[in-house]
Amino acid sequence: xxxxxxxxKDFLPSFWDGLLVTLQALLLGSLIAFALGLFWAxxxxxxxxxxxxxxxxxTEFIRNTPLLVQLFFIFYVLPEWGLTLSALTTGVVGLGLHxxxxxxxxxxAGIDGVPAGQWEAATALSLPRSRTWTAVILPQALRxxxxxLGNYVIAMLKDSPMLMTIGVLxxxxxxxxxxxxxxxxxxxxVLVGIAFILIAYPASLLLRALERRLVR
Amino acid sequence: MSAETEPTPQIxxxxxxxxxxxxxxQVTKRFGDNTVLDQLNFTVDAGKHVTLxxxxxxxxxxxxxxxxxxxxxxxGIITVDGEQLYPAPEKQVREVRKKIGMVFQQFNLFxxxxxLRNVTEAPVTVLGMSKDEAEARARELLELVGLADKCDAYxxxxxxxxxxxxxxxxxxxxxxxxxxxxEVTSALDPELVAGxxxxxxxxxxxxxxxxxxxxxxxxxxxxxxxxxxxxxSGRVIESGSPEKLxxxxxxxxxxxxxxxxx
Amino acid sequence: MTDFxxxxxxLLLRGVWITVQLTVYSAALGAAVAFVVGLARTHRLWIVxxxxxxxFEIFRGTSALVLMIWVFFVVPLTxxxxxxxxxxxxxxxxxxxxxxxSEIVRGAVAAVxxxxxxxxxxxxxxxxxxxxxxxxxQAWPEMVPPFNNLLIELLKGTALVSVLGVGDITFAAxxxxxxxxxxxxVYTVILVMYFVLAFLLTRVMxxxxxxxxxxxxxxxxxxxxxxxxxxxxxxxDLVADSSATGGAA
Numbered sequence: 001x002x003x004x005x006x007x008x009k010d011f012l013p014s015f016w017d018g019l020l021v022t023l024q025a026l027l028l029g030s031l032i033a034f035a036l037g038l039f040w041a042x043x044x045x046x047x048x049x050x051x052x053x054x055x056x057x058x059t060e061f062i063r064n065t066p067l068l069v070q071l072f073f074i075f076y077v078l079p080e081w082g083l084t085l086s087a088l089t090t091g092v093v094g095l096g097l098h099x100x101x102x103x104x105x106x107x108x109a110g111i112d113g114v115p116a117g118q119w120e121a122a123t124a125l126s127l128p129r130s131r132t133w134t135a136v137i138l139p140q141a142l143r144x145x146x147x148x149l150g151n152y153v154i155a156m157l158k159d160s161p162m163l164m165t166i167g168v169l170x171x172x173x174x175x176x177x178x179x180x181x182x183x184x185x186x187x188x189x190v191l192v193g194i195a196f197i198l199i200a201y202p203a204s205l206l207l208r209a210l211e212r213r214l215v216r
Numbered sequence: 217m218s219a220e221t222e223p224t225p226q227i228x229x230x231x232x233x234x235x236x237x238x239x240x241x242q243v244t245k246r247f248g249d250n251t252v253l254d255q256l257n258f259t260v261d262a263g264k265h266v267t268l269x270x271x272x273x274x275x276x277x278x279x280x281x282x283x284x285x286x287x288x289x290x291x292g293i294i295t296v297d298g299e300q301l302y303p304a305p306e307k308q309v310r311e312v313r314k315k316i317g318m319v320f321q322q323f324n325l326f327x328x329x330x331x332l333r334n335v336t337e338a339p340v341t342v343l344g345m346s347k348d349e350a351e352a353r354a355r356e357l358l359e360l361v362g363l364a365d366k367c368d369a370y371x372x373x374x375x376x377x378x379x380x381x382x383x384x385x386x387x388x389x390x391x392x393x394x395x396x397x398x399e400v401t402s403a404l405d406p407e408l409v410a411g412x413x414x415x416x417x418x419x420x421x422x423x424x425x426x427x428x429x430x431x432x433x434x435x436x437x438x439x440x441x442x443x444x445x446x447x448x449s450g451r452v453i454e455s456g457s458p459e460k461l462x463x464x465x466x467x468x469x470x471x472x473x474x475x476x477x478x
Numbered sequence: 479m480t481d482f483x484x485x486x487x488x489l490l491l492r493g494v495w496i497t498v499q500l501t502v503y504s505a506a507l508g509a510a511v512a513f514v515v516g517l518a519r520t521h522r523l524w525i526v527x528x529x530x531x532x533x534f535e536i537f538r539g540t541s542a543l544v545l546m547i548w549v550f551f552v553v554p555l556t557x558x559x560x561x562x563x564x565x566x567x568x569x570x571x572x573x574x575x576x577x578x579x580s581e582i583v584r585g586a587v588a589a590v591x592x593x594x595x596x597x598x599x600x601x602x603x604x605x606x607x608x609x610x611x612x613x614x615x616q617a618w619p620e621m622v623p624p625f626n627n628l629l630i631e632l633l634k635g636t637a638l639v640s641v642l643g644v645g646d647i648t649f650a651a652x653x654x655x656x657x658x659x660x661x662x663x664v665y666t667v668i669l670v671m672y673f674v675l676a677f678l679l680t681r682v683m684x685x686x687x688x689x690x691x692x693x694x695x696x697x698x699x700x701x702x703x704x705x706x707x708x709x710x711x712x713x714x715d716l717v718a719d720s721s722a723t724g725g726a727a
Contacts, residue, residue, distance in 0.1 A: 064630060064676040065669045066637035069648055073669065076661035158541040165641060172544055179551075186552045193548060197539035204538070286596050314602045324597035328615035328694040337611060338601035370695025390601060 032096025037103025511576025516583025
């Protein structure tokens with residue numbers, strides 16, 4: 001192994017820039033995934049077949065096809081339709097949309113996990129349907145889904161390097177750019193690889209602790 | 217009931233000299249701070265049927281699990297048929313263990329095997345019996361427990377009582393010298409208990425197998441036992457013939473215990 | 479979509495074949511890794527558990543794309559030999575998804591009631607016999623649905639190899655896009671191709687599941703949607719952590 005600490009030091013400024021972009025994409029992507037996922041989950045439960053069926057089909061399709069191709073689709077096809085997004089925006093939308101189909105499943109399981117008696121009690125009290133959702137069902141469902149949602153944030157973190165392929169300078173993008181300029185690829189990419197583990201591992205430990213507290 | 221003491225009742229099938237088949241010396245077992253067995257000594261002679269009774273948590277089941285090597289004692293020596301089971305090297309443990317069979321409270325049949333294979337699997341793989349021989353014997357045993365027609369069923373399709381009778385056949389297929397019965401009827405619906413106990417009575421009266429039995433079925437215990445041991449807090453506080461122990465116990469704790477279950 | 483020439487269709491179909499091969503080889507390697515590491519994580523020696531557990535945590539924390547690029551670009555530079563891109567990809571995907579799979583194996587083995595092992599001891603089976611004849615046959619049906627999810631994740635993961643220049647579906651699509659200058663048709667077509675592959679995989683795994691369940695005398699479940707399987711946790715990390723609670727360390 002030819003390892004050069006000076007090279008690593010030279011890469012550090014770009015690394016911090018990349019880390020910032022990664023975290024930015026992760027935060028915004030998560031917000032989209034959380035919100036859109038809840039929307040999908042509620043729409044899938046709609047009594048109107050014209051709502052529930054297309055939404056189910058769409059989310060199934062998105063979840064069973066690669067995020068990478070979806071990123072290309074948004075990046076190359078949308079401009080042809082007259083909608084041009086920046087690379088980072090494309091990445092955030094792609095991550096958020098793709099993972100919203102997973103969070104939708106999480107919400108669905110959380111809602112199904114609320115005992116039937118809760119619905120019956122709400123009916124017995126003549127609560128309107130919207131009130132039943134906002135005051136009774138969702139508060140109980142959301143509490144259980146927090147750890148599972150967190151796991152998807154970690155999964156999203158590990159998928160974020162794909163944004164490099166559409167030109168986003170997140171951590172891996174910075175490493176590749178640095179490598180093509182200096183012909184030193186080893187040090188930056190090892191650093192980036194370790195950075196992912198250093199973020200993901202403590203986060204997953206935290207989530208496991210959270211899961212024990214919230215779900216049991 | 218007769219009040220005379222009779223530590224060794226006369227049993228017709230008890231031929232030849234008595235021989236110790238199980239021996240526990242100063243056996244102690246703790247789970248955490250809880251001492252389940254406290255320097256316990258006891259022996260069982262070959263062919264005898266011994267029933268262990270006592271409140272739950274008194275250590276009865278632990279003795280069976282120690283003999284089956286499912287748990288290890290903290291102190292003491294366990295000997296089976298003259299050979300040491302604990303402490304002993306793994307290879308010896310495996311050999312000695314073959315002399316012992318066990319029937320569990322929850323049956324523990326293998327759900328991935330049909331009934332016949334549940335019974336033949338161990339004789340074939342462990343004893344090296346030929347498949348044909350093992351199957352012939354398995355069919356005999358299933359006949360004995362009244363389930364000859366269920367050979368090709370999966371355990372999940374049987375009632376609890378049927379499963380337990382298969383489990384008995386499975387244990388007997390290994391030709392053990394000692395059969396351990398761990399509350400074999402307590403997971404069964406009441407109407408299924410009699411069928412299982414009838415099978416065990418039959419085995420007790422027609423074979424010379426040594427039985428060590430933990431049960432709450434007092435009439436069954438009275439029927440088959442040569443000796444009853446009353447446990448409390450990890451010690452044997454009283455032992456004797458079923459007539460004596462059930463009819464006229466010496467110990468106050470025994471009387472209390474019997475009044476709660478009879 | 480009709481303005482693809484026959485040559486471009488051929489390019490895409492060749493890409494499908496590469497994607498299928500990548501999926502099959504990586505799944506085979508991944509399955510081997512999953513069983514070895516997963517069983518090692520239930521071993522009675524702490525050192526074996528520690529090493530296999532470390533493998534799991536490291537690969538679970540790593541981004542597959544970062545690892546793939548490292549294996550492809552950096553390992554040859556430092557070791558002096560070049561890995562065929564296809565095999566660099568298979569190695570990375572197999573090791574990564576195998577790590578996720580090890581959690582499925584570990585969880586399913588840990589979920590077999592201890593009483594089954596006790597019954598095996600009572601009948602005199604050796605530890606290897608207990609594993610082969612009692613524990614694994616019972617754990618297997620529990621593994622199939624999560625393995626199905628993982629396989630679909632793997633299929634989607636193979637798209638990453640286009641970054642290395644391996645000619646899979648995604649790479650072929652880029653070539654087609656360059657040739658036609660039109661993005662919408664080709665990306666729509668390949669998204670559908672991936673979906674169809676995922677659908678076929680799910681069908682096959684349903685069949686496997688039905689047979690596995692019949693082998694322990696249970697009836698097979700019925701799936702709800704076209705492609706979704708019945709059961710908990712659709713994805714890697716969810717799979718990992720939902721079963722982590724049931725296991726012994």
